[in-house]
Amino acid sequence: MEQKNLENQFTRLVRLLKSERNAEGFWSGRLASSALATAVAIVALKINKDKTDNYLILNGLDWLLNNINVDGGFGDTPDSKSNVSTSLLCFAAISYCGKGSEPSKKALLSIEKYLLQQKIDLTKGNVTTSVLSFYGNDFTFSVPILSMLIICGVLDEKVYSKIPQLPFEFTLFPASWYSLFNLRVVSYAIPALIAVGIFIFKKRNRHNRIMRWIRNRSIQPALRKLEKIVPESGGFLEAIPLTAFVEMCLISSGFGDNPVVEKGLSFLRIQQRPDGSWPIDTDLSTWVTTLSVKALGSQMSKEFSASEINALVTHLKTIQYKDVHPFNLAQPGGWGWTNFSGSVPDVDDTSGAILALVELYHSDIEDKEAIINGCQWLATLQNKDGGYPTFCKGWGKLPFDSSCADLTGHALLALAKSLDILGDKMTIEFQNTVKQCIARAFGFLWKVQNDNGSWFPLWFGNQFTPENKNYVYGTAKVAIYLKDSLLCNSLEDHMKRNIRRMLSDAQEYLLKQQNADGSWGGELDIPGTIEESSLAISALIGKDQDAILKGFEWIENEYDKNGMRSNPIGLYFAMLWYDEKLYPLIYYIEALRRYLE
Numbered sequence: 001m002e003q004k005n006l007e008n009q010f011t012r013l014v015r016l017l018k019s020e021r022n023a024e025g026f027w028s029g030r031l032a033s034s035a036l037a038t039a040v041a042i043v044a045l046k047i048n049k050d051k052t053d054n055y056l057i058l059n060g061l062d063w064l065l066n067n068i069n070v071d072g073g074f075g076d077t078p079d080s081k082s083n084v085s086t087s088l089l090c091f092a093a094i095s096y097c098g099k100g101s102e103p104s105k106k107a108l109l110s111i112e113k114y115l116l117q118q119k120i121d122l123t124k125g126n127v128t129t130s131v132l133s134f135y136g137n138d139f140t141f142s143v144p145i146l147s148m149l150i151i152c153g154v155l156d157e158k159v160y161s162k163i164p165q166l167p168f169e170f171t172l173f174p175a176s177w178y179s180l181f182n183l184r185v186v187s188y189a190i191p192a193l194i195a196v197g198i199f200i201f202k203k204r205n206r207h208n209r210i211m212r213w214i215r216n217r218s219i220q221p222a223l224r225k226l227e228k229i230v231p232e233s234g235g236f237l238e239a240i241p242l243t244a245f246v247e248m249c250l251i252s253s254g255f256g257d258n259p260v261v262e263k264g265l266s267f268l269r270i271q272q273r274p275d276g277s278w279p280i281d282t283d284l285s286t287w288v289t290t291l292s293v294k295a296l297g298s299q300m301s302k303e304f305s306a307s308e309i310n311a312l313v314t315h316l317k318t319i320q321y322k323d324v325h326p327f328n329l330a331q332p333g334g335w336g337w338t339n340f341s342g343s344v345p346d347v348d349d350t351s352g353a354i355l356a357l358v359e360l361y362h363s364d365i366e367d368k369e370a371i372i373n374g375c376q377w378l379a380t381l382q383n384k385d386g387g388y389p390t391f392c393k394g395w396g397k398l399p400f401d402s403s404c405a406d407l408t409g410h411a412l413l414a415l416a417k418s419l420d421i422l423g424d425k426m427t428i429e430f431q432n433t434v435k436q437c438i439a440r441a442f443g444f445l446w447k448v449q450n451d452n453g454s455w456f457p458l459w460f461g462n463q464f465t466p467e468n469k470n471y472v473y474g475t476a477k478v479a480i481y482l483k484d485s486l487l488c489n490s491l492e493d494h495m496k497r498n499i500r501r502m503l504s505d506a507q508e509y510l511l512k513q514q515n516a517d518g519s520w521g522g523e524l525d526i527p528g529t530i531e532e533s534s535l536a537i538s539a540l541i542g543k544d545q546d547a548i549l550k551g552f553e554w555i556e557n558e559y560d561k562n563g564m565r566s567n568p569i570g571l572y573f574a575m576l577w578y579d580e581k582l583y584p585l586i587y588y589i590e591a592l593r594r595y596l597e
Contacts, residue, residue: 003596006552010592014303016564017292017585025311029288030581032077032568033277036086038064039074039093040244041268041278043148046097047251048265056269059276061097064090065107067277071117072110076280076577080568081463084118084134085145085575087111088127092152127155128162139164140189141575144196144245150203151252160204168197169218171225190229190327191236191246194222199249226260229327231341234263237327238282238342240271241576280572285338286319288582290352293359295590298597300359313360316353317370321345328392333377347381347388348459350374351410358417368425375418376430378411379437386440387448390458404458405448406474409481412441419490435490442495445478446502452512453505461571462522462532470522470569472513472532479506479539507543510536514547518554522569529567530555534587541594548595555588564588 022028042060045053069075073082074090091111098104112122120130128146135142146163149155171194201215226246230236235243247264250256271278293312296303304312319339322332327344334345335353354374361367383389387403388411415434423431449455450471457474465471482503486496513536514520519528520536537551558565566579 005556006592006596009556010589010596013585013589013592014296014299017296017582017589018303020582020585024315025308026285026289026315027292027582028283028285031279031281031283032079032566032579032581033063033067033273033275034076034240034280034576034578035064035067035074035078035090036076036576037240037244037278037280038276039086039089040148040241040248041272042097043093043152044244044247044251044268045265047151047248048256048261050265053265053269056272057097060272060278061094061104061276063276064094065103068107068110069114071114072112073114073118074111075568076572077568077579079579080577082114084115084120084130085141087114088120088131088154089145089148091115091122092149092154095154096152122154125156125159128159132164135575139166140192143200144192144249147196147199147249148245151248157203160200163200163204165200165204166193166197168194168201168222169215172218172221189242191226192242194226195246195249195253198222198255199253202253223255223258223260227258230260230263231327233282233341234265234267235271235282235340235342236264237344238338238340239572240268240278240280243267280576280578281338282340282342283338284580285340286316286335286343286349287337287352288580288586289315290349290356291586292582293356294352295586295593297359297590297593299593309360313357313364313367315339316357317366320353320370320374330391331377331380333373335374344391345377346390347378347407347411348390350377351407351414354378354414354418355410358414358421361421368422371418371422372426372430375415375434378415379430379433382411382437382440385447386442386444388441402458403444405445405455406457406460406477408441408444409455409478412438412445413481413485413488415441416485416488416490420488423490438491439495442499445482446498449502449505453502453507453509455506459571460569461577462526462569463577464526465522470532472510472520472522472536473569475506475509476532476535476539479503479510480535482506483539483541507540510539511544511547514551518547518550519558520551528554528558529569530558530564530584531567531569531587534584534591537591538587538594541591552591552595555591559588 020027038060042057045057067078069082071082073087075081076086094104094107120127131142131145143163143166150157150159171190198219243264247261250258250261321334325345330345334350336343336345337349354371357367357371381388383403385403388407389401389403415438419434454471455474455478456469456471460470460473461468462470482499486499513524515528520532521528533551533555537548540548564584566581566584568577568579570578572578
């Protein structure tokens with residue numbers, strides 16, 4: 001491809017990205033509609049028995065009936081492969097809300113056939129075992145799924161005895177104690193732990209009098225805790241599935257008059273889209289906004305006016321948490337994934353916000369304080385192994401609470417760049433703390449890089465790889481962070497030498513994963529996407545010109561043929577697939593900008 005073509009493409013795409021901003025001047029993006037979210041939402045509304053919700057329920061039901069996959073099952077999004085969990089929940093929702101209509105009966109038969117192909121027979125009682133087996137030691141999603149299947153009458157109430165009891169009483173202890181208990185749910189699932197735990201307890205007939213007495217005495221205090229952590233929006237983590245599971249279990253347990261239920265149902269009503277569907281979450285506005293700023297990089301000042309940039313900076317500073325977060329008691333200084341109240345500060349979004357503010361920094365005192373406070377927050381989250389988790393330091397051993405490479409690389413770069421531009425504004429003690437965090441993060445990345453040069457990401461995957469893992473995404477992301485860190489003066493020479501070795505191995509891995517058509521998927525011979533191909537190109541800039549140009553040619557052809565189509569490479573809470581409208585556009589722009597520079 002000729003340079004001029006790439007320049008013209010960059011100009012067109014930047015214009016498109018600018019047009020995607022909301023009225024406030026930042027990006028909200030758009031998450032794909034979710035069959036799973038739609039299914040649990042309409043069940044939660046149906047259980048409440050408010051006739052004014054009938055229109056919402058029927059619209060959601062119609063959307064489900066119109067979005068069943070060819071194989072008879074349901075995937076998490078309309079472009080996702082069918083999976084057992086979503087198909088079971090959709091079966092439950094359709095049978096419960098469909099009132100025996102002919103379209104519903106037809107859909108139920110199709111789902112049953114799909115489930116039988118997966119060796120799950122709804123008439124033989126192997127559903128519970130299959131669901132628990134799939135999720136293993138993590139009860140975050142398996143127990144709510146089984147609870148909804150019983151609520152909807154898909155499973156017999158005798159199954160209660162086979163469902164693990166979530167120990168909701170442990171949530172009454174200080175949060176610092178949680179790591180001592182084998183809670184079997186991830187850190188963000190406290191609302192489900194309480195609501196679903198109470199539901200299972202109320203429905204089971206256990207003979208242990210002591211535990212029965214303890215749990216009976218714990219219900220009201222646990223509900224009061226739930227009331228304290230429900231956000232202003234009513235949506236726990238702004239997540240439709242989590243909120244709906246909480247509401248249906250509280251209502252089914254006899255607590256329909258609890259204020260948490262009223263707030264949660266209001267949240268669900270507001271979140272339904274005109275076509276009848278629900279997304280998995282309100283949006284990822286902070287994430288896509290910081291991704292956009294980082295993608296444009298040095299071109300921000302050329303493409304945006306001073307007032308537009310000031311609006312972005314003001315927005316990011318405004319949504320930084322200034323107080324201890326009520327949900328997980330996170331300290332001030334972090335950022336969550338959206339500006340809505342259900343968000344919780346996390347490492348990836350905090351790192352992204354820091355880097356965006358660094359990119360737009362103009363010696364403002366408030367900007368300096370926001371960046372340094374963000375770095376202080378990151379410094380408190382680093383695990384003993386040197387890696388970074390998502391939300392909580394040292395919570396537990398479940399995958400979504402563990403240290404991971406892509407978050408660690410992101411934090412390393414945020415700290416290194418901040419030290420570069422604001423080191424002289426930090427105390428000597430904090431400078432040393434940041435340097436230690438960087439060194440430990442580097443050590444973690446060195447330790448977890450695979451022999452073939454790859455890294456595994458936590459919150460992203462690929463539906464078509466054997467284990468649904470996406471080493472191309474993880475390797476490209478970490479490689480990009482490491483490439484950028486080499487430009488930081490705050491990194492010592494010996495660390496840069498080792499980073500170059502890691503980076504070289506990672507780039508060799510990525511070159512070997514390029515498909516014959518020039519694209520990249522989750523690994524070699526997996527269908528390519530604009531998202532994965534763009535990220536791989538960004539990681540390979542300066543390494544292999546032929547591979548890069550071949551990749552750009554594939555992306556341009558794909559764009560001309562199918563538009564800026566997004567793909568479900570995102571992995572949401574508890575292994576739910578999603579795609580975000582802006583991902584391919586943002587990553588493509590970043591690849592072009594890096595190449596043209």
